Amino acid sequence: MYYNEKIQYVREMENITQKEIADYLGIKQQQYARYEKGVNIMPVTYLPKICEYLNVSADYVLGLNEKKREKTPN
Numbered sequence: 001m002y003y004n005e006k007i008q009y010v011r012e013m014e015n016i017t018q019k020e021i022a023d024y025l026g027i028k029q030q031q032y033a034r035y036e037k038g039v040n041i042m043p044v045t046y047l048p049k050i051c052e053y054l055n056v057s058a059d060y061v062l063g064l065n066e067k068k069r070e071k072t073p074n
Helices: 003-013 018-025 029-037 044-054
Strands: none
Touching (some): 003 029, 003 044, 018 044
């Protein structure tokens, strides 16, 4: 699964709309949709913000780790 597919999967599982993420990033929904579909390459500067919003690790999105979230210390 590519990074854009993972972002879309997590977003849909969390019932978050493309518009909500686009607003958070300060871009139009149509632009964000093109990133998710793989039509345009998403700027790497958006990755930390999207991961924070979706509460997933960048390693998961990039395919470096299969864990969606890092363990938090107790």
